[in-house]
Amino acid sequence: MPQEINNVVVLGIMKATGNLGPYIVSGLVTAGFRVTVLSRNQPDSNAVISAAAEVLQSDYTYPSLVEAFKSQDAVISTIATMNVQQQVRIIDAAVAAKVKRFIPSDFGSDSSVEGEEHVTGFLKDKQEVVRYLRTKEADGLSWTSLCTGPWVDWLLEEGHGLLGIDIRSKTATIIDSGNQEFTTSTMPMVTKATASILLRPEETKNKYVHVDSFTLTQNLLLEAVERVMRTKFSREKTSREDLLALATKHLEEGDYDNGYYEMVNTVVYSGPPVSLFPGRAIQGKKLLGLVEAEDLDEVVKGVLAKIEKS
Numbered sequence: 001m002p003q004e005i006n007n008v009v010v011l012g013i014m015k016a017t018g019n020l021g022p023y024i025v026s027g028l029v030t031a032g033f034r035v036t037v038l039s040r041n042q043p044d045s046n047a048v049i050s051a052a053a054e055v056l057q058s059d060y061t062y063p064s065l066v067e068a069f070k071s072q073d074a075v076i077s078t079i080a081t082m083n084v085q086q087q088v089r090i091i092d093a094a095v096a097a098k099v100k101r102f103i104p105s106d107f108g109s110d111s112s113v114e115g116e117e118h119v120t121g122f123l124k125d126k127q128e129v130v131r132y133l134r135t136k137e138a139d140g141l142s143w144t145s146l147c148t149g150p151w152v153d154w155l156l157e158e159g160h161g162l163l164g165i166d167i168r169s170k171t172a173t174i175i176d177s178g179n180q181e182f183t184t185s186t187m188p189m190v191t192k193a194t195a196s197i198l199l200r201p202e203e204t205k206n207k208y209v210h211v212d213s214f215t216l217t218q219n220l221l222l223e224a225v226e227r228v229m230r231t232k233f234s235r236e237k238t239s240r241e242d243l244l245a246l247a248t249k250h251l252e253e254g255d256y257d258n259g260y261y262e263m264v265n266t267v268v269y270s271g272p273p274v275s276l277f278p279g280r281a282i283q284g285k286k287l288l289g290l291v292e293a294e295d296l297d298e299v300v301k302g303v304l305a306k307i308e309k310s
């Protein structure tokens, strides 16, 4: 039976070091979709984008977006966290171009839970986008939001004290007891889940879908890193409360570089329901047919290999 969704446009991607976009593009190409990349810019010479994807430039004005979305079945937005509100115009253009499915730039904590916006302002912005998407269902645009938790491999590789574990300096900042459980996914899980959503358009229509690779604690993750590296990390301690105050202060002062990373850590270790959702992830993986188990030590080995190469 032919797939309902064949042509997919991914927008927000051209960063040289590639956060989410390049992974999604490569996963979709592997799954057999015809992929177009939409960017405000010319491809960066360092950008790692699958050669099989067509690249289109757009100034993100409404007419340029409608033109770019014509004959596309799905739009996947990987727009930067701080710019998610811009998706309203992008959604309007998708409706006008008769796109069937929109996947908004969520890809993190469980933003389906109402009343938890105090955990971080990022949640509120992302929820507002989904509320807007719901108003477009009657116009024929369906949506799916993917909740993955933090990407354990990507965050460990990125550094900047993310997850409170710095592989390069062999240091850790343990947040509270280090025993708070959190739901986390690897980049292979995130990309496979995204492709699976488009391969199952009916089952995933107009809903949040959750996935995970592991339920971890900071202590369990640090033990795995130390085991694989055969090294003991030096440890400091902080509280989530102090970290939240620091993150809020930095963001208010416009110090995005520090504030963003600190805020991510406060969210990761905030517990249920935003950052711990194993039951929903089991249901989501069942829906998407994702059955392969992953091995944490192998994930850590992959991260170390990438860091050594860089």
Ligand SMILES: NC(=O)c1ccc[n+]([C@@H]2O[C@H](COP(=O)([O-])OP(=O)(O)OC[C@H]3O[C@@H](n4cnc5c(N)ncnc54)[C@H](OP(=O)(O)O)[C@@H]3O)[C@@H](O)[C@H]2O)c1
Pocket (backbone or CB within 6 Å): 011, 012, 013, 014, 015, 018, 019, 020, 021, 038, 039, 040, 041, 060, 078, 079, 080, 081, 083, 086, 105, 106, 107, 108, 109, 148, 149, 150, 151, 152, 155
């Ligand atoms: N779960 C996790 O661990 C985790 C980690 C990181 C990110 N995320 C989530 O994943 C999603 C994507 O994040 P990311 O880190 O991949 O984003 P990013 O790399 O910071 O930005 C992605 C792209 O957004 C576009 N963009 C940036 N500012 C823009 C603007 N003002 N107007 C239009 N486009 C703009 C740019 O693409 P062009 O220049 O090509 O237009 C940029 O390369 C977000 O929802 C984020 O919250 C989750």
